[in-house]
Amino acid sequence: MRVKYVLNEVLVGLWRNVTMTVAMIITMSVSLTMLGASVLMYMQVDRMKDFYYGEIEVSIFLVDNAEAGQVAALEEKLKSNPLVKESKHETKEEALERFKVLYQDSPDFVNAVNADSLPESFRVKLKNPEDYDKFAQDVKGDAAIQRIIDQRELLQKVFNIFNSVQLMSLVVAAVMAFAALLLVGNTIQVAAYSKRREVAVMKLVGASNWFIQAPFVLEAVVAGLVGAILGFGALFIGKIVLLDNKLQALTAILTPVPNGNVVLMLPLLAGVGAVVSAGTAWITLRFYLKV
Amino acid sequence: MIQLENVTKTYPKASRPSLDNVSVGIEKGEFVFFIGPSGSGKSTIIKLLLKEVQATRGKVVVNAKDVTSLRSWKIPQFRRSIGCVFQDFRLLPNRTAYENVAFALEVIGKTKAVARRVVPEVLELVGLGGKEHRYPHELSGGEQQRVAVARAFVNRPLILLADEPTGNLDPDTSVEIMRLLDRINRTGTTVVMVTHDSNIVNQMRRRVIEIESGRIVRDQARGVYG
Numbered sequence: 001m002r003v004k005y006v007l008n009e010v011l012v013g014l015w016r017n018v019t020m021t022v023a024m025i026i027t028m029s030v031s032l033t034m035l036g037a038s039v040l041m042y043m044q045v046d047r048m049k050d051f052y053y054g055e056i057e058v059s060i061f062l063v064d065n066a067e068a069g070q071v072a073a074l075e076e077k078l079k080s081n082p083l084v085k086e087s088k089h090e091t092k093e094e095a096l097e098r099f100k101v102l103y104q105d106s107p108d109f110v111n112a113v114n115a116d117s118l119p120e121s122f123r124v125k126l127k128n129p130e131d132y133d134k135f136a137q138d139v140k141g142d143a144a145i146q147r148i149i150d151q152r153e154l155l156q157k158v159f160n161i162f163n164s165v166q167l168m169s170l171v172v173a174a175v176m177a178f179a180a181l182l183l184v185g186n187t188i189q190v191a192a193y194s195k196r197r198e199v200a201v202m203k204l205v206g207a208s209n210w211f212i213q214a215p216f217v218l219e220a221v222v223a224g225l226v227g228a229i230l231g232f233g234a235l236f237i238g239k240i241v242l243l244d245n246k247l248q249a250l251t252a253i254l255t256p257v258p259n260g261n262v263v264l265m266l267p268l269l270a271g272v273g274a275v276v277s278a279g280t281a282w283i284t285l286r287f288y289l290k291v
Numbered sequence: 292m293i294q295l296e297n298v299t300k301t302y303p304k305a306s307r308p309s310l311d312n313v314s315v316g317i318e319k320g321e322f323v324f325f326i327g328p329s330g331s332g333k334s335t336i337i338k339l340l341l342k343e344v345q346a347t348r349g350k351v352v353v354n355a356k357d358v359t360s361l362r363s364w365k366i367p368q369f370r371r372s373i374g375c376v377f378q379d380f381r382l383l384p385n386r387t388a389y390e391n392v393a394f395a396l397e398v399i400g401k402t403k404a405v406a407r408r409v410v411p412e413v414l415e416l417v418g419l420g421g422k423e424h425r426y427p428h429e430l431s432g433g434e435q436q437r438v439a440v441a442r443a444f445v446n447r448p449l450i451l452l453a454d455e456p457t458g459n460l461d462p463d464t465s466v467e468i469m470r471l472l473d474r475i476n477r478t479g480t481t482v483v484m485v486t487h488d489s490n491i492v493n494q495m496r497r498r499v500i501e502i503e504s505g506r507i508v509r510d511q512a513r514g515v516y517g
Contacts, residue, residue: 002400197383198394204381205442206370207398 002211009215010222013191020190021223024183028227031176032273033234036265038169040235043261045162048155051255053129056151060122060139063146070144071120077142078122083135087124092116119146177276180227184220184280191216192288199289212289217281224277228269236262292450292481293317293340298349300335308347309335311505317483319449322476324492325485326516327502333485336502337454340483341373342366354449371399374443374451374480378458380435382427388414388438389423395442409445417441417471433464437471444475451475453484457491465491489516 014021060078062071071089078087090098095118100110126135132150139145192199202212239262243250295315301308309332317323325333338344339351342358351358354372361369382391392413393406401409414423417437427435436456443451453472457465469491476482486492492499492515499514500507509517 002397005397197381201381201383201394202398203367204370204375205395205399205446206367208367208400209364211398211400 006211006214006218010218013195013215013219014222016194017187017190020183020187024180024187024220024223025227025230027176027180027183028224028273028277029230029234031173031180032228032231032269034169034173034176035272036231036235036269037238038166038173039268040257040261040265041162041166041169044255044257045159045166048159048162048255052155053152056125056129056155058124058126058132058135058151059149060124060145061119061147061149062121062144064119066120066144070142074139074142074144075122077139078124081135081138083126083128083131083138085125085127087122090121090123092118092120095119095121181276181280184223184277185284187223188216188220188281188284189288191219192285213282213285216285217278220277220281221274224273225270228266228273231269231273232266235265292319292321292354293483294350294352295336295339296350296352298339298351299347300332300339300344301347302344308332308505310339310346310502312349313502313505313507314349315500315507315510317481319481320476320479322473322482322495322497323484324495324497324499324514325483325502326487326492326499328487331502332505333502334454337375337452337483337485340450340452341370341375367399371446372449374446374448376436376439376443376451376453376456378455380427380432380439380459382435382438382442384427387424387426388419388430388434388441391427391438392442392445395445399446410441413441413445414438416444416474418467431464432460433467436460436464436468440468440471440475444480448480450481450483453482453486455486455488456484457486457488462490466494469495492516 060074062074075087075089078084092115096113096115099113099118103110124135126132129152132152136148136150139148199212239257239259243257293316295313298310298313299308300310311332313332313336325336327333335344339346340353340358342361346359349359353369356369358369383394386394389410392410393403396406396409397403411420411423414420417440419434419437419441422430422434425434427438430438436459440456451472456472457468460468465488472482472484473495496513496515498512499509499516500511501509501517
């Protein structure tokens with residue numbers, strides 16, 4: 001009977017103030033969509049790092065007149081460096097082979113190049129690509145080295161773009177969340193006002209605090225959950241329409257977003273939506289009802 | 292049953308205390324009038340007994356419980372042992388007489404079955420048999436106050452507090468309400484009534500405690516309004 005009473009009060013409450021309820025749900029869902037997008041992007045950057053960091057190498061190009069002894073010494077130094085996972089020596093001939101494969105579409109260009117014009121190099125994979133600076137510090141200054149190129153720098157630029165987009169959607173999520181909080185607070189105040197007689201009688205006859213507060217808090221929680229479900233729907237549709245279809249070419253490069261990650265957003269958004277609205281409602285009631 | 296020990300209550304921003312070092316004891320089963328002019332502090336006593344306000348100094352004991360140190364989450368349970376009636380009835384306008392009384396039971400966790408058994412009984416007791424399904428606006432002032440008394444009494448509280456219960460009623464209806472309170476008192480319920488209705492007090496000849504400017508100036512068994 002009490003459960004039925006509380007549920008009934010919740011439905012009546014949401015309906016009594018339906019425009020406010022809709023506004024509350026919309027702001028909540030936009031805010032949660034942004035939050036979800038931001039978290040997905042964060043997970044995506046991690047995935048991309050995992051994927052590309054396995055591939056990237058540091059190229060150490062050697063000076064043209066490097067002596068065999070110098071090269072052997074450098075190779076030994078690289079092999080013994082604890083940061084290095086593997087290093088491969090690429091001779092001028094091997095460089096030419098690779099060059100041929102890389103530019104097989106323009107044979108004239110390939111013919112014009114001979115092995116001597118390509119630099120000898122070491123291709124080094126680091127155990128952790130983030131350790132590049134330390135590694136560079138270790139090998140820099142060797143007389144045989146002409147130039148060190150870290151592929152990570154290129155990736156870093158892509159990640160920077162990702163990170164700033166992610167930050168932007170977090171900011172939007174926070175602003176919308178603030179608006180949603182104000183709306184929740186306002187809705188609860190209106191609800192409490194329209195039920196002030198009931199609340200006064202309940203306090204008088206000794207209804208427990210949770211029983212007085214539950215309908216109001218649940219009202220906010222229901223709105224938060226509906227907002228979360230809508231937000232999740234928006235994320236999922238956005239993922240399918242934009243990433244899987246319209247921007248497929250882009251996602252192919254940037255590694256695809258797994259559906260599992262998107263589904264993971266449902267409990268996250270629902271949890272955040274429910275907890276945030278319940279908390280706001282509860283705090284509002286503490287000020288407004290003084291139960 | 293009720294014990295006030297050196298109780299002082301000063302509201303924030305008030306220049307003088309509403310109650311000033313008041314001590315009084317009320318035994319189980321007593322019927323007590325608090326009288327005095329408006330603003331004398333007599334309603335503050337009701338609020339203190341319900342812990343709607345906190346005493347500034349002193350100790351308030353109700354039902355052997357020290358109200359002054361009662362934790363706030365225990366207040367609801369505490370209030371279930373006290374019934375309350377007010378000048379403005381405080382009924383829910385969109386509920387019938389039956390539903391108003393049943394509401395008080397349901398929100399403290401009693402089942403509908405209990406309500407079906409107890410509510411008609413108590414409505415009969417207050418003389419509203421046959422009017423269970425009327426809404427407050429379909430009832431006279433006296434009948435509305437009877438519903439309020441029924442609601443206050445349905446839990447069989449040990450104490451019934453009445454804050455000017457006849458303030459909105461004509462003299463004849465007031466007498467009927469007083470008879471009702473008297474009957475409830477005879478079941479063993481302690482009744483504390485705040486009033487400035489001299490006729491009522493003079494007719495009842497019960498204990499009278501007069502308050503003026505926050506101090507007790509008279510405490511008389513079988514007293515009159517004076």
